[in-house]
Each structure stands twice: as structure tokens, then as C-alpha cells.
Amino acid sequence: MRTVTGYRASTTTSGVEPFRFERRELRDDDVAVQVTFCGVCHTDLHAVRNSAPDRGSSPVVPGHEFVGTVTAVGGAVTAFEVGDEVAVGNIVDSCGDCDMCGVGQENFCRNYPTLTYGGTDRRDGSTTLGAYSTEYVVRDRFVYHRPSVLDPAAVAPLMCAGITVWEPLRSNSVGPGMSVGVVGAGGLGHMAVKLANALGAEVTVFTTSTGKAEDAPRLGAHRVVISTDSASMAEMTGKLDLIIDCVPVEHDPAPYLRCLALDGTLCVVGHLGPMTVDTVDLLIGRKSLSSAGSGGRRHTQDLLDFCGEHNITADVEVLPSRQVNEALERLSRNDVRYRFVLDMADAAELSRV
16 A cells, blocks of 8 residues: 555545545556645635544545646556656546446446545546545546646646636637627636636636736626616626636526527536526526536546646635645635635645644
8 A cells, every 4th residue: 555645634624634544555557646736725614614534434535626746657557657746636437338428428327426535436436536636646548748847736637627627717708809708717717817818708707706807807707797887787788698606605507698689698617516407597698508527538648738738727815734724714705816726745744633
């Protein structure tokens, strides 16, 4: 076994604590990655705050958007070699046999994809432990080549926030001549603005924050609408081909559906819980409501290649890993522009408490 150090959900607080644990020895199709930078996602915050750790059960080690350097490869691995700079997202395996896997949409695996943490390993049944750690061992099919021209810390969030909005942009064939709305300019939303702009679309940002409204043009927005201003919202009626809704809490989709043009689509990627929709809001204009989550292997490498070509990364605030609890606490207050990333260089100095 391979001994690593990292952080697990604390047994006594609402944060995480240092933790020493073991990774599996490499299988023939495995890649060992020294984790250099790991993003801090709202999913991490929810996992930490909602976990009830028990010394006798599998701990929660968060972290599912990370970059690093290959340190070892299994005997059957041909796409990677020691020293390669790579990236890994929130899926580390899938069944490979279902219809979704067959078309490169492993994120929709009928037998459920194996998540980077809190998932079940498909071969030994163990619980996966995340990348708030010095090393991660992952099946080679779910490792991606990182564009060397990009800042590695700012690439890490592409593996969750970036790919989550990239798939609906691609599946809706966003390009020149199209108008795209983005609801919420946070971790997901700011990436949607950058990517939609780079694809050639006219981009409108909907936000309640005056600070983010001022920042939106820098990200690539052509228009900003304060969504609490009824007059401004009314002016957007029928104007947009696609809206990507990144708001992470329950809210009324009706105001945004009214902003869609004929055959327009509202894609909800932020709040994945119950939502009430009046079918008349869909009927008038033959509109569609859709959703998306994460991304398959094909679209993930496509995203990284596109970002390398267009010099696109997330806007990040990098903190040493020892400040992870500060990052989680500030994230709970939305005190970040636009994504926290942990520099894992100091994690090797951790010892188990």
C-alpha cells in the first residue's frame, strides 16, 4: 500500500483535520498522481458539513478537481508516463458497458460512475478518498493531459466548474450568432461566461450582486442584468437562445424562461433539487428545460484543449493546504472570487492527529 497524507472531515468540528492513510498499490491500468493543486468546491463543503465521521467507518476525504504530476504508471498504461502534467475530475471510473459509457458520457453511466471521493471502487468495493491529499491513484482512462501553457492552479477548477458548464455549451452548439445567458456569476457562472464568450456567443449575465455586475464585463459579458430589477428583466423577454442557470439554491425559473427566444433552452446546473415549473412558461415559445452535470471523457479533454488554445482558466485564490478550513468557512459565506484552490505542497508535512 502507498501511505499518503491529507485531510479528512473532522470528528469534532465542522471542518477537516490532518489525516494519514493508504492508497492502493497500482493496478495495471492505474496512474499515480502527485497532487499539486486541488480546487475547493461547494460539494466539498456540503460533504464536510453533512458528514458524521466515525473512526470505525470510511472517512470523508474531499477534493475532486485537481492537477498534478504522474509519479508512477501501471504495466498496461500507454497514454501517460512519469513526469506528465495531468488533471483529474470528479469521476474516476464507470462501468464502460452501458449506452452512456458507449457514447463517451461516463458521467451518466447507467450503473453510476465512481466518484473521486465517497464513491465505491468497482473492483475491491472500498470507498474512494479524495484529493485533499499528497497523492491520488486513479484509472488511466479518467486522467487527462493538462495544457502546459496554463497556470496549473487555475486549471484545477476546470475539472468540475468548467466541465459542468462546458457540456451544455457544446450540446447546444453554442457559437457565433447565438445569445447566451448565465444566471449567477460564481464558480460555475464565471466559467460559463468565459467559455461562451470564447465560443463567439453574445453573453448576458444575470446577478443580484453589484460587485459581480461590475466584474462581469472583464469575464466576457456583453450585458449585465440585475435580476431583482423587474424592468431590466422585462427588457430581456425573448432575447436569449440558451440560459445556463448556475444558482446553487432553490429558486423560481419562470423569470428566466421568459427571457428565452423561440425554441430556447434553460439548462439548470446549479440547483439539482426539486423545482416547480409552470408548463405555460415552456409552451409559449416552445421552450425546453434541461440539466447537466460533470462531463464525459471526450468532452473533458475537449474542454482542456479548448482552454489551452484560448488561454482560459478559472479565477482563483490560492491558499496553502493548511488553510483549508479558512477556505471552507469563507466559501460558506460566498467570500471568494471565484474559486479557492489549495496548494498541496505543504501537505507532506502533516501528521495524523
